[in-house]
Amino acid sequence: MNAMPKYVASRTLRDPGWANTTVLNADLTAEIRRIKAASEEETVVLGSGGLLGTLMEAGLVDEYRLLVFPLILGRGKRLFTDGMGPRDLTLTATEPTPSGVLINTYRCRAEG
Incomplete structure (x- = not known):
């Protein structure tokens, strides 16, 4: 690294x-x-939700890797905040881990 x-x-x-x-x-x-x-x-x-939010608003995110954990907390920080415009995503991969976490990869579709 x-x-x-x-x-x-x-x-x-x-x-x-x-x-x-x-x-x-x-x-x-x-x-x-x-x-x-x-x-x-x-x-x-x-490790930076604030930075990611800035990049999402500017249309600079090409891919999201979202991990879904088998745990319901009921609250927490939101990745996609109120006021953010819609994003057209395509699921390109889903990988389950032995612990039950799903790693979902989404590509952003080109705008226009």
């Missing part, structure tokens, strides 16, 4: 201190568009 390019979205961080890491702190959606255009590799968002 140290050799892989990594991007950190931050308003305050200047030096991430991790090899091959670039801090994105200007126009985030423009930076992500540039990164996507410059590489054919996947860009993955880990």
Whole structure:
């Protein structure tokens, strides 16, 4: 993982201190568009619902990998918030795990 390019979205961080890491702190959606255009590799968002929401609103998410756990909590943070426009998705894969978690992969259909 140290050799892989990594991007950190931050308003305050200047030096991430991790090899091959670039801090994105200007126009985030423009930076992500540039990164996507410059590489054919996947860009993955880990651990940031706020960042993901920004990318979804800008139409920059190509694929969702949604994990469904066999547990009902009754409450929690929503991934798809009120006011977000509809997304046309195509299920491309479903993988069950031994613990009963389903990993569902959806591709976003092209707009227009």
